[in-house]
Amino acid sequence: xxxxxxxxxxxxxxxxxxxxxxxxxxxxxxxxxxxxxxxxxxxxxxxxxxxxxxxxxxxxxxxxxxxxxxxxxxxxxxxxxxxxxxxxxxxxxxxxxxxxxxxxxxxxxxxxxxxxxxxxxxxxxxxxxxxxxxxxxxxxxxxxxxxxxxxxxxxxxxxxxxxxxxxxxxxxxxxxxxxxxxxxxxxxxxxxxxxxxxxxxxxxxxxxxxxxxxxxxxxxxxxxxxxxxxxxxxxxxxxxxxxxxxxxxxxxxxxxxxxxxxxxxxxxxxxxxxxxxxxxxxxxxxxxxxxxxxxxxxxxxxxxxxxxxxxxxxxxxxxxxxxxxxxxxxxxxxxxxxxxxxxxxxxxxxxxxxxxxxxxxxxxxxxxxxxxxxxxxxxxxxxxxxxxxxxxxxxxxxxxxxxxxxxxxxxxxxxxxxxxxxxxxxxxxxxxxxxxxxxxxxxxxxxxxxxxxxxxxxxxxxxxxxxxxxxxxxxxxxxxxxxxxxxxxxxxxxxxxxxxxxxxxxxxxxxxxxxxxxxxxxxxxxxxxxxxxxxxxxxxxxxxxxxxxxxxxxxxxxxxxxxxxxxxxxxxxxxxxxxxxxxxxxxxxxx
Numbered sequence: 001x002x003x004x005x006x007x008x009x010x011x012x013x014x015x016x017x018x019x020x021x022x023x024x025x026x027x028x029x030x031x032x033x034x035x036x037x038x039x040x041x042x043x044x045x046x047x048x049x050x051x052x053x054x055x056x057x058x059x060x061x062x063x064x065x066x067x068x069x070x071x072x073x074x075x076x077x078x079x080x081x082x083x084x085x086x087x088x089x090x091x092x093x094x095x096x097x098x099x100x101x102x103x104x105x106x107x108x109x110x111x112x113x114x115x116x117x118x119x120x121x122x123x124x125x126x127x128x129x130x131x132x133x134x135x136x137x138x139x140x141x142x143x144x145x146x147x148x149x150x151x152x153x154x155x156x157x158x159x160x161x162x163x164x165x166x167x168x169x170x171x172x173x174x175x176x177x178x179x180x181x182x183x184x185x186x187x188x189x190x191x192x193x194x195x196x197x198x199x200x201x202x203x204x205x206x207x208x209x210x211x212x213x214x215x216x217x218x219x220x221x222x223x224x225x226x227x228x229x230x231x232x233x234x235x236x237x238x239x240x241x242x243x244x245x246x247x248x249x250x251x252x253x254x255x256x257x258x259x260x261x262x263x264x265x266x267x268x269x270x271x272x273x274x275x276x277x278x279x280x281x282x283x284x285x286x287x288x289x290x291x292x293x294x295x296x297x298x299x300x301x302x303x304x305x306x307x308x309x310x311x312x313x314x315x316x317x318x319x320x321x322x323x324x325x326x327x328x329x330x331x332x333x334x335x336x337x338x339x340x341x342x343x344x345x346x347x348x349x350x351x352x353x354x355x356x357x358x359x360x361x362x363x364x365x366x367x368x369x370x371x372x373x374x375x376x377x378x379x380x381x382x383x384x385x386x387x388x389x390x391x392x393x394x395x396x397x398x399x400x401x402x403x404x405x406x407x408x409x410x411x412x413x414x415x416x417x418x419x420x421x422x423x424x425x426x427x428x429x430x431x432x433x434x435x436x437x438x439x440x441x442x443x444x445x446x447x448x449x450x451x452x453x454x455x456x457x458x459x460x461x462x463x464x465x466x467x468x469x470x471x472x473x474x475x476x477x478x479x480x481x482x483x484x485x486x487x488x489x490x491x492x493x494x495x496x497x498x499x500x501x502x503x504x505x506x507x508x509x510x511x512x513x514x515x516x517x518x519x520x521x522x523x524x525x526x527x528x529x530x531x532x533x534x535x536x537x538x539x540x541x542x543x544x545x546x547x548x549x550x551x552x553x554x555x556x557x558x559x560x561x562x563x564x565x566x567x568x569x570x571x572x573x574x575x576x577x578x579x580x581x582x583x584x585x586x587x588x589x590x591x
Contacts, residue, residue, distance in 0.1 A: 004028050005296065006077045006149075008080040014037075016281075018306040023044070028044075042375050072389060082087075088108050147171060148195060150190055151190065154188055168420060173544045194266040197265075200219070200223060201265070203243055206258070206259050209254060219237050226329075227343060231324070235318070259281055286320050291316075324386070423450050428455040428460075433541070437455035448561075473551055477552070498521065501523055
């Protein structure tokens with residue numbers, strides 16, 4: 001029996017490909033990292049295998065080659081960019097590339113690297129946003145209009161043996177822009193791009209050896225997050241004027257082979273600009289399949305040499321919703337400021353009523369089919385777990401808030417006992433030790449009497465600088481963070497600490513996992529804030545307004561901590577810093 005191997009069974013595209021090929025009688029093998037992956041729930045997943053990590057690439061390719069040598073698959077589908085990276089490394093003549101129905105390495109490289117995509121677009125007269133390439137840090141200084149969109153030239157990169165994702169970021173002021181660039185440019189070049197208002201439109205295609213065979217178009221009705229991103233609700237449309245031709249000019253120039261989605265932003269006046277080329281099956285695949293253009297089946301026919309029908313007719317106006325993520329969108333849309341021009345909001349009441357369209361056949365849901373209910377049941381169970389997890393998180397927060405007075409009293413007693421013999425050590429703890437905890441430590445050194453202050457983070461990278469957006473707002477508040485460098489948390493430091501002040505539940509969970517013996521001395525810094533909170537937001541990459549609000553919150557929390565624990569500044573002498581910690585560039589000031 002003919003067989004297909006579908007990778008990345010956790011992805012939406014893998015689920016749709018599994019159902020599509022299974023309905024056509026293809027024997028489908030699905031691979032995934034997790035046993036609860038949604039594609040494993042399909043009755044069409046005849047074989048289910050554990051998929052190894054995508055890096056090192058050599059190991060992944062060896063696993064894939066050994067698997068294919070035993071089963072001789074007719075079609076291999078890398079459903080995400082993570083597994084697609086392995087195929088990019090293969091030689092042109094490698095049979096695995098042929099079975100994956102991929103274009104040349106040259107074409108894939110251009111599609112996967114945004115600066116090369118931009119260059120190709122300009123060569124074939126496809127509209128692109130005004131942008132420039134930044135590949136050196138001195139280039140971060142310069143006048144710009146805001147907001148800006150910063151896009152790393154690659155969305156995936158290997159760092160310290162892990163494949164990391166770099167998503168585009170919208171920045172609204174120079175400090176946030178500088179912060180992102182300081183973080184990214186040492187890793188890779190970045191496109192600094194004008195912000196294009198409007199809604200996303202996708203032109204999906206199937207090519208065979210440089211010739212367009214099928215096409216489809218959809219518009220995004222809901223994008224998550226609200227600043228722009230993946231679609232949670234979309235509608236099949238006629239390709240907008242000029243957009244299909246623009247996509248064809250690019251893919252024809254690349255002599256494309258296989259599937260791709262060319263993404264555009266359409267402005268209110270009807271003009272458009274290229275966003276990127278997605279050289280694999282896409283997350284909104286359920287819409288094209290439901291509307292009548294079955295791209296996974298088209299890939300199968302190309303791979304096996306079966307006759308390929310002419311351009312299918314598809315149902316314009318059909319809508320398809322990804323239920324679980326759209327619930328998050330509905331919540332965000334309901335609470336959002338609809339006057340903010342940079343949020344892709346929709347009328348609240350209409351958005352809440354639109355799911356009723358499923359009753360009249362004008363809407364469907366991703367992966368839901370009565371003949372194959374397994375994937376939907378798995379997704380519903382995941383949704384239920386998410387709701388339960390969110391409830392448990394809120395429960396933990398409420399329990400911490402209820403115990404606030406008792407925790408503060410116990411902390412005050414512990415510190416009072418210690419101060420009789422030595423200066424107590426307070427450790428400020430956050431995730432990366434580049435924003436919240438070093439700022440809190442510097443403020444604490446001006447506010448707390450006869451105490452030693454240290455800060456650390458769970459990120460293993462040492463000697464990282466404070467992001468510019470945080471450093472600039474801190475200096476305006478009288479705190480100089482220019483000498484701050486990140487320090488990874490250690491058992492030695494926590495063992496010496498008399499009080500550990502963390503910023504959010506992520507650090508609490510890290511402490512519970514890695515250092516449970518020190519958990520009883522850990523207290524949320526936010527318990528001393530006004531209003532009281534358990535979690536203080538991370539200001540990294542935030543705009544100036546948000547960054548300053550967070551820093552003021554931290555400063556006020558430290559001041560109230562000094563008052564509540566009886567540690568107010570009353571000495572001119574400065575206690576010595578703990579081993580491995582320095583005061584940094586603190587500007588000492590009186591409150």
